[in-house]
Amino acid sequence: ELNLLYGVVIGYLLGSIPGALFIGKVFYHTDIREYGSGNLGGSNAGRVLGKKAAIAVIAIDIGKVVLAVALCSLFDQEASIWAGLAAAFGHCYPLFANFKGGKAVATMFGFLLSTSIFTFRDGLFVIVPLVVFLIVLYLGKMVSLASIFASLTSTLYIAIAQDNLSITIASCLLTVLIIYRHRANIGRIANGTENKVSWL
Ligand code: G3P
Numbered sequence: 001e002l003n004l005l006y007g008v009v010i011g012y013l014l015g016s017i018p019g020a021l022f023i024g025k026v027f028y029h030t031d032i033r034e035y036g037s038g039n040l041g042g043s044n045a046g047r048v049l050g051k052k053a054a055i056a057v058i059a060i061d062i063g064k065v066v067l068a069v070a071l072c073s074l075f076d077q078e079a080s081i082w083a084g085l086a087a088a089f090g091h092c093y094p095l096f097a098n099f100k101g102g103k104a105v106a107t108m109f110g111f112l113l114s115t116s117i118f119t120f121r122d123g124l125f126v127i128v129p130l131v132v133f134l135i136v137l138y139l140g141k142m143v144s145l146a147s148i149f150a151s152l153t154s155t156l157y158i159a160i161a162q163d164n165l166s167i168t169i170a171s172c173l174l175t176v177l178i179i180y181r182h183r184a185n186i187g188r189i190a191n192g193t194e195n196k197v198s199w200l
Contacts, residue, residue, distance in 0.1 A: 003072075007079030008086040011068040015090025015107065018097040019060030020045045023053050033100070037185075037195065040094075041102035043143045047195065058106045061091060065110030073118040078166055080119060084111040085170045092181055103181040105147040108174055112154055115167060122161065129154040141196040144185035151178040 020040040024032040028049050033040060036047040042061065046054030068087040073080035088111055094101040109126070116125035133150035137143065155175040159168050179186075188194035 001079075003076040003079040004082055007068075007072040007076065007083035010072060011065075011083035011086030012090040013095065014064045014068040015087030016094035016096045016101075017060070017064050018091075018094050018101055019057045019064070020102065021097050022060070023056045024049060027056075028053065039102055040097065040100070042106050051199075061102070061106035062110035062113065064091075065107045066114040069111070069114035069118055073114075077119050081115060081166045081170050084115055085174055087111070088174055088177060092177060103144075103147070103185075104174065104178050105143070105151075108147075108151055108154065108178060111171075111174060120162065120164070120167065124157065124161065125154070128157045137197070138200060141200050142185075142189065142194050143197060144182050144194060145189055148179060148182055148186070151175040 018040050020032055020042070023045060024030045030049060032038075032044055032048045036044045038044070042054045042058040045057040065084055065087040069080045069084045071080075072083040088104045088107040090101075091107040092101045092104050093099045109130075112125045112129065116122050129150040132153040133146045136149045137146035140146065152175055155168075155171045158171045162168060185194060
């Protein structure tokens with residue numbers, strides 16, 4: 001269907017906007033791909049550039065997914081779900097940054113937030129994984145571990161609470177993408193060398 005195709009293209013293009021590269025280069029004259037974990041995401045922006053940069057990057061990365069889902073939900077709800085997933089994929093493999101992007105954590109949050117607002121009207125979409133994220137972060141001090149648990153929780157919650165097949169499949173694929181993008185982190189968690197946040 002044509003709407004789905006438009007949705008996926010719009011999502012992919014918006015998701016491809018690399019918030020971390022933009023904030024780093026424009027405001028700090030730094031390419032954060034060369035520092036820290038090298039990841040184009042909020043955690044690495046915080047690690048390399050500080051808290052303000054992290055907040056700005058996370059806001060951009062959430063905002064671009066919300067925009068994609070909001071735009072597409074104006075004409076087709078089904079398309080908006082796939083637009084959100086395509087945006088997360090674009091974030092990981094961005095057209096505008098040599099296909100090397102982030103790990104889809106802030107974008108997952110944007111996906112859950114926007115689909116819960118525009119389509120499913122279920123605030124627990126966001127709240128349940130967010131609470132799990134905060135608890136695991138507090139206990140383990142690792143953003144990566146908290147992100148993996150939160151993504152698994154969101155899929156589990158959606159599978160249990162929603163009988164819509166599209167959102168269940170999309171969130172499942174998103175979780176697979178997130179875990180795959182964290183494969184280096186998983187190796188470091190396993191051997192005890194993963195970065196821990198200093199502020200908790
Ligand atoms: O922001 C993604 C996070 O889960 C891990 O990022 O830079 O610690 O590999 P990083």
